[in-house]
Amino acid sequence: QVQLVESGGGVVQPGRSLRLSCAASGFIFSSYGIHWVRQAPGKGLEWVAVVSYDGSDKYYADSVKGRFTISRDNSKNTLYLQMNSLRGEDTAVYYCAKERRWKLSDFDYWGPGTLVTVSS
Amino acid sequence: EIVLTQSPATLSLSPGERATLSCRASQSVSSYLAWYQQRPGQAPRLLIYDASNRATGIPARFSGSGSGTDFTLTISSLEPEDFAIYYCQQRSNWPLTFGGGTKVEIK
Numbered sequence: 178q179v180q181l182v183e184s185g186g187g188v189v190q191p192g193r194s195l196r197l198s199c200a201a202s203g204f205i206f207s208s209y210g211i212h213w214v215r216q217a218p219g220k221g222l223e224w225v226a227v228v229s230y231d232g233s234d235k236y237y238a239d240s241v242k243g244r245f246t247i248s249r250d251n252s253k254n255t256l257y258l259q260m261n262s263l264r265g266e267d268t269a270v271y272y273c274a275k276e277r278r279w280k281l282s283d284f285d286y287w288g289p290g291t292l293v294t295v296s297s
Numbered sequence: 298e299i300v301l302t303q304s305p306a307t308l309s310l311s312p313g314e315r316a317t318l319s320c321r322a323s324q325s326v327s328s329y330l331a332w333y334q335q336r337p338g339q340a341p342r343l344l345i346y347d348a349s350n351r352a353t354g355i356p357a358r359f360s361g362s363g364s365g366t367d368f369t370l371t372i373s374s375l376e377p378e379d380f381a382i383y384y385c386q387q388r389s390n391w392p393l394t395f396g397g398g399t400k401v402e403i404k
Contacts, residue, residue, distance in 0.1 A: 212393075222333075222341065222384055224393040238392050272340055281388040283331035285352060287340035 179203040179286040181211075181273050186291030189263055199256040199273030199288055207231070207251040210276040212284060213258050215269035225271070226258065229279065236280070240266075263295045299323055299387050301396035309404040316372040318399045320385035325365045329389040332361055332370045335398075336381045344383075345370060375401070 185197040199211065213225040226237045226247040235247055246259040256273050270292050274284035300323040310316055320330065328348040333341035343352040345361035348368060358373040372379055380403050385396040 221397050222386070222395040224395070227393075236391055277343070277346060281329070281391070281393070283343060283346050283386055283388050284333075284341075285343050285346075287342070289340055 179275065181275065181286060181288035183271060183273055183288045183291035186271065186293045188294045188296060190297050191264060191295055193263055194259070194261045195263060195293060197258040197260065197271055197291060197293070199258075201254045201256065201273075201275070204275070204286075206254040210234075210279050210282070211249065211256045212274045212276060212282075213247060213256075214272045214274050214284070214287075215267075216272070216290075217266075217269045220269075223269075227276070227280065227282075228256065234280065260293070263293075265295050267293060268295045269293060298392060299326060299390055299394050301385050301387060301394055303383075303385060303396035303399045305399060306397070307400045307402060309402050310375055311404045312375050312377055314375050316370075316375055316379070316401055318370040318372075318383055318401075320363075320368040320370070320396050322366045322368075322387060322389075326387040326389035328364045329387055330361075330363070330368050331386045331388065332359075333384045333386065334379075334381050335384065336378075341384065372401075 180202045212227040228247045244262045248257045270290040272290045273288045275286040276282035277285040302321045332345040335341045349361045382398045
């Protein structure tokens with residue numbers, strides 16, 4: 178069965194960096210784009226970024242453009258999100274989600290999420 | 298950016314009742330609209346894609362309709378596990394956007 182498991186969350190000071198990972202299994206990872214979606218505590222969902230199946234195409238939300246970088250390693254079935262210059266408003270649960278179709282897509286499988294807290 | 302407005306914010310109903318949730322887009326998204334269910338402490342789950350197609354394993358009591366700017370998610374008869382928050386999401390344009398959610402609570 179499809180599984181996505183995020184890791185790397187934690188407490189980080191404003192201005193610092195953090196890298197999230199998402200380990201995938203149960204499907205042909207190299208055939209699908211994967212997204213990051215976040216949810217601030219008690220708030221709704223916000224799409225963050227997507228990387229294409231081969232890593233060649235990437236899209237970002239304006240709120241993270243220039244600060245976050247999405248990437249993938251298909252040999253390890255793993256997705257990454259490098260987050261730099263973190264701000265308080267980046268505090269959220271970060272989910273990785275598999276696309277149903279490339280590239281404007283909805284999401285048919287989600288990980289359980291990892292919490293990132295930006296605080297001094 | 299396409300803004301999705303969900304109404305009502307909260308829906309108070311009893312088990313067995315019918316739930317009707319609305320999602321309105323600020324511009325046409327054709328039929329490129331999905332619905333998700335999120336239970337407390339869990340990740341969202343895809344219910345409906347492309348306005349009216351049930352995702353794998355989703356019970357028939359969930360149905361979606363609409364096109365253009367106005368969409369509806371209907372739960373024909375609420376089960377105890379259906380009390381949750383529901384979000385709509387458009388895939389018509391970048392950036393992908395979600396509605397603010399409708400909480401279906403037990404009356």
